[in-house]
Structure formats: structure tokens, C-alpha cells
Amino acid sequence: MVLETQKALLKSDGTRLDDRLPTYVRPAFLKTGAVKVAAGSAYAEFGSTKVIVSVYGPRESKKAQAFSDIGRLNCDVKFTSFATPLRGKAGQDIGDKEFSVLLHKALEGAVDLHSFPKTTVDVFALVLQSDGGDLPAIITCASMALADAGIVMRDIVAAISLSCVGKNLLLDPTYKEETQEDGSVMVAIMTSRREITQVTLTGEWSSTKASEALELCSDACQKLGESVFLVPKVCIEEIGNFAIFQLPRPPLRN
Amino acid sequence: MVVGLSAAEKVYIAGGIAADIRGDGRGRHQFREFNIDTSVIPQANGSARICLGGTDVIASVKAELSVPPPGRPNHGKLEISVECSPTAAPEFEGRGGEELSMDLSRALQRSFLGGTSGAGAAIDLAALSIVEGKLCWALYIDGLVLSSDGNLLDALSIAMKAALSNCGLPKVEIIGGTSPEEEPDYELSGNPEEFTRLETSLVPVIVTLTKVGKHYIVDATAEEESQMTAAVSVAVNKKGSVCGLTKRGGTGLDTSVLLDMISVAKRHSAVLRRALAFAGLFSSPNVEKRPVSFCLLLFRRLDANGCRTK
Numbered sequence: 001m002v003l004e005t006q007k008a009l010l011k012s013d014g015t016r017l018d019d020r021l022p023t024y025v026r027p028a029f030l031k032t033g034a035v036k037v038a039a040g041s042a043y044a045e046f047g048s049t050k051v052i053v054s055v056y057g058p059r060e061s062k063k064a065q066a067f068s069d070i071g072r073l074n075c076d077v078k079f080t081s082f083a084t085p086l087r088g089k090a091g092q093d094i095g096d097k098e099f100s101v102l103l104h105k106a107l108e109g110a111v112d113l114h115s116f117p118k119t120t121v122d123v124f125a126l127v128l129q130s131d132g133g134d135l136p137a138i139i140t141c142a143s144m145a146l147a148d149a150g151i152v153m154r155d156i157v158a159a160i161s162l163s164c165v166g167k168n169l170l171l172d173p174t175y176k177e178e179t180q181e182d183g184s185v186m187v188a189i190m191t192s193r194r195e196i197t198q199v200t201l202t203g204e205w206s207s208t209k210a211s212e213a214l215e216l217c218s219d220a221c222q223k224l225g226e227s228v229f230l231v232p233k234v235c236i237e238e239i240g241n242f243a244i245f246q247l248p249r250p251p252l253r254n
Numbered sequence: 255m256v257v258g259l260s261a262a263e264k265v266y267i268a269g270g271i272a273a274d275i276r277g278d279g280r281g282r283h284q285f286r287e288f289n290i291d292t293s294v295i296p297q298a299n300g301s302a303r304i305c306l307g308g309t310d311v312i313a314s315v316k317a318e319l320s321v322p323p324p325g326r327p328n329h330g331k332l333e334i335s336v337e338c339s340p341t342a343a344p345e346f347e348g349r350g351g352e353e354l355s356m357d358l359s360r361a362l363q364r365s366f367l368g369g370t371s372g373a374g375a376a377i378d379l380a381a382l383s384i385v386e387g388k389l390c391w392a393l394y395i396d397g398l399v400l401s402s403d404g405n406l407l408d409a410l411s412i413a414m415k416a417a418l419s420n421c422g423l424p425k426v427e428i429i430g431g432t433s434p435e436e437e438p439d440y441e442l443s444g445n446p447e448e449f450t451r452l453e454t455s456l457v458p459v460i461v462t463l464t465k466v467g468k469h470y471i472v473d474a475t476a477e478e479e480s481q482m483t484a485a486v487s488v489a490v491n492k493k494g495s496v497c498g499l500t501k502r503g504g505t506g507l508d509t510s511v512l513l514d515m516i517s518v519a520k521r522h523s524a525v526l527r528r529a530l531a532f533a534g535l536f537s538s539p540n541v542e543k544r545p546v547s548f549c550l551l552l553f554r555r556l557d558a559n560g561c562r563t564k
Contacts (some may be wrong), residue, residue, distance in 0.1 A: 195506025201499030202372030
């Protein structure tokens with residue numbers, strides 16, 4: 001059964017169904033200034049995964065919350081009802097909540113919370129279309145939106161996920177690949193500081209394989225981060241600025 | 255968890271960790287003593303309670319007959335949830351414990367359930383199948399936090415591993431209905447002597463390394479956790495494979511530090527697993543479900559290599 005799965009995901013020449021090599025990420029389109037009324041916003045496409053993130057604030061923290069010297073980051077992730085093949089993905093609420101928590105964890109280290117004491121910054125993410133790698137797309141997009149909003153940050157956060165299918169490590173998996181994976185890794189990195197802000201791993205990994213996967217992810221994040229920096233922090237009105245990210249295609253191995 | 259600490263106490267904790275002598279006299283790589291009771295819940299198929307210093311958690315395993323998950327006819331089901339009781343802390347009352355419960359259960363699910371294909375799960379899911387496509391065991395693993403003094407995740411993983419080892423599944427006899435159209439007809443054995451044990455050797459244990467200042471420590475107390483900059487929980491199984499990774503705390507970590515933490519966690523997990531195997535000798539899934547309490551496991555002066563020192 002395992003063999004069948006592998007056959008289904010990798011073609012005979014070792015490339016994936018969308019002609020990518022296993023360690024090749026999907027072309028990405030990154031743009032700031034997607035929502036005009038927001039303090040900052042960004043739109044990102046990774047293949048056919050499409051997300052939009054707006055940042056509002058800083059605003060006064062809600063009265064019900066306990067007093068806090070440092071600012072708060074309020075993260076909320078939502079899927080549109082048409083984001084997945086099945087309308088309103090089953091168990092979606094739980095997934096949304098978990099994504100919100102993971103988004104918060106990935107960003108809190110990069111945002112200078114001391115720069116907006118006693119106030120709250122809202123980060124709202126919306127997944128327009130889900131085709132694998134949703135969370136890393138949201139994280140990358142959210143850090144661009146925060147920068148666009150002029151929130152003081154230590155660094156840009158870029159994130160990439162990876163699926164392990166059989167013996168193959170597939171970088172930036174699609175939804176189809178994710179549903180058949182034996183394990184997965186997601187890494188979010190502050191790219192200039194080369195510091196991991198969030199990492200999750202599931203499935204069984206030998207140490208060498210785990211470190212190989214972590215390195216693969218962090219390298220890809222690094223390169224993605226360079227593209228994110230190309231998107232100017234303040235977008236030019238009307239036109240908006242964007243960057244297209246594509247890893248140089250490595251030569252085909254026999 | 256809200257821990258009120260004065261500035262002097264914070265300096266004391268950070269300074270102690272830097273000097274390799276913590277507030278309770280432990281070194282950086284030393285666990286607290288812990289105590290495991292098994293078969294503490296007679297209604298469950300398997301259960302265990304662990305007291306790790308001031309942390310007190312219970313894990314129970316309930317087995318139910320169920321229909322295999324869609325798309326995987328020869329697999330059983332494994333579900334994990336964690337609840338934080340308000341008895342542990344007033345903040346857990348109402349919806350207060352929800353976020354922590356979700357964090358803990360997601361971290362445990364990540365470590366125990368494997369990939370979406372079911373590979374790398376703590377329990378061989380195929381072993382839970384009874385009639386392909388029709389009948390399987392569903393194991394519900396529930397964790398309950400009774401009292402919290404740090405390192406909940408490690409304690410829960412140990413309790414769950416012990417509860418799974420303690421678990422006995424009654425024998426199921428298939429009488430008929432094996433053809434594709436029919437509903438399976440089965441009989442549950444009433445004989446308490448007839449049960450099967452689960453193969454639990456590959457259930458991972460989680461070791462959390464908490465970074466305070468420049469150093470990281472194992473088995474942090476609640477006070478120490480309040481001072482952390484980052485914490486990495488690594489699940490490791492018997493083969494030495496990493497089965498799950500969860501990071502808490504906002505501060506970034508260098509990749510090399512992360513890889514170093516993984517290898518340190520591996521060494522610690524080996525020691526923990528040996529202690530648990532020893533504990534397992536005394537806790538067969540006993541038929542009468544009488545509580546078996548045993549062994550105060552002492553972790554005296556274990557250094558980073560998991561070796562006993564003076």
C-alpha cells in the first residue's frame with residue numbers, strides 16, 4: 001500500500017505531480033497593501049494556496065483583559081467556507097483555533113511588544129483557498145502585513161512546511177501530498193537572525209532525517225525571507241508592490 | 255499559570271540555573287522524584303497516575319468498539335484529549351483552562367498519532383483492527399491535570415505511556431457476518447482472564463527542555479517555567495526516533511541549538527524509558543483492576559549524559 005501511495009505522488013523521473021522536484025517549493029506571489037482600510041495588510045499565494053492577512057491597531061486592550069505592561073498580539077485565523085474541496089471542512093473550528101495559537105507563537109518573538117504597551121494589535125488571517133501549507137503561508141503573509149502596518153519588528157518571519165512520504169521529503173506540500181504524509185515538519189524562522197520562532201514535527205523521524213528536514217526547511221525559509229524583503233514596507237498606493245519568489249531550479253538528478 | 259515572583263526571586267532562579275544548582279537543589283539535567291500508580295481507575299481499561307513533585311496527573315485509556323476511520327479500513331482509532339481541572343488552579347475554572355488543555359492535547363496528539371497516513375503512531379493502528387472495514391477498537395486516552403507545578407507535558411506523556419501499558423482489551427469473538435454485506439456479529443468475552451495487551455514499546459515519552467537565560471533545564475517547576483525564554487518538547491521512542499516536536503515561548507532558537515536540544519532530550523528519554531520499563535514489571539494489566547502503587551523512582555544526580563554521578 002505504501003508503494004502505491006509513493007507511486008501516486010512521485011512520477012517515474014522523481015518529480016512530483018506538479019512537475020516539482022521534491023526539494024522545490026511552489027512559486028509564490030507576495031504583495032502588501034491588499035486591504036486599504038487596514039493599518040497594514042498582505043496577500044500571498046503559494047501555488048494555489050491563497051491567503052490574505054490584515055493588521056489593525058494598536059488599539060486599546062479590552063477592559064476584560066488583565067493589565068499588561070507590554071502589548072498584546074491578537075491572532076485570528078479563518079477559512080472561507082469555499083477554501084476546501086468539501087464546503088466547510090469538517091472539524092474546521094478546532095483547526096482554526098489551533099492555527100490562531102500557532103500563528104501567535106510564530107510571531108510573538110519577532111514583534112517588539114514593548115513598543116506598544118497596554119494596547120493590542122489585531123492580526124486577522126483569511127484562507128481564501130487551501131491547497132496545503134496553509135499555516136506557513138499565513139505566517140509569512142502575517143509578518144509582511146505587520147511590517148506593512150509599521151509595527152516594530154525584530155525581523156521578518158518566513159515559514160515553510162515539509163511532508164515525509166515514504167522515504168521522500170517533499171518541501172512545501174500540496175493538500176494531496178499532505179493527506180498521504182507519514183510525517184510533517186513546519187518551521188518558522190526570523191530570516192536575518194536565523195532564529196527559529198516556531199517548529200512543529202509529527203510522525204516518526206530518525207535523528208538524521210529530522211535534522212535533514214529541519215535544515216531543508218530553514219534553508220528554504222531563508223531564501224523566502226530574502227524575497228519578502230523585496231516587498232517594500234510601505235506599498236505604493238493603487239499599484240501596490242509585490243515580489244515573486246521562485247527557487248532557482250536545481251538540475252534534474254538522474 | 256500565573257506565578258507572582260519578586261525581582262529578587264527571578265534573579266535567584268536565573269542565577270541558580272546558571273550555577274547548576276536550582277532552588278530545590280537539583281542540577282540542570284535532573285528530574286524530580288516521581289511516583290507512578292497504575293490501575294487507579296477501575297472503570298477504565300488502563301490507567302495511571304503520576305506525581306512528579308507538585309505536578310499530579312492521571313491518564314486513563316478507555317477502549318470502545320467502533321467503525322474504522324474512512325479511507326483506512328484496516329486501522330483502529332486513537333484519540334487523545336487533556337482536561338485541566340479547576341482543582342489544580344483557579345484559573346482553570348470555566349473556559350480558563352481551555353487554551354492550556356488544547357496546547358497540551360495538540361502537543362500529545364502530534365507526538366502520539368503520527369502522520370496523516372497513520373504511520374509513526376505510538377500504537378500500531380493496524381493492531382486495533384478486528385474485522386477489516388467493519389469493526390475496530392477505538393482507544394480514548396484522556397489526561398487529567400489534578401495539580402500543576404510545571405512540566406505537565408512530560409508528566410502526561412509518562413502517565414499515558416504507563417496507562418497504555420496497563421491497558422487490557424477484552425477478547426472479541428467474531429461469530430458471523432464476515433461477508434462484505436453483513437454487519438459483523440460478535441461477542442465480547444466475559445472472562446476477565448481473557449484479554450490482550452497492547453504493544454506499547456514504541457510509545458514515545460516527551461522530554462521538555464526549558465531555556466532560562468543561556469542554559470536549558472529538564473523538568474522545570476512552575477516558577478522556573480515562568481522565567482523561560484523558550485521551551486522545546488521532544489517526543490522520543492524506543493528506537494531513538496523523534497516522534498514529535500513542539501516549541502513554546504516567543505524567543506527564537508538557532509537551528510544548531512535546536513538540534514543539540516533534540517540530542518540531549520534523546521539521552522534523557524532513554525533514562526526515563528528504563529525507569530518506566532522497571533515500573534512496568536510491577537504493573538501487568540491485572541484482571542481485578544486493583545490499584546498497584548509502586549516505586550519511588552529516584553533520579554539522583556543524573557548528568558546531561560543520563561549517567562549517575564556522585
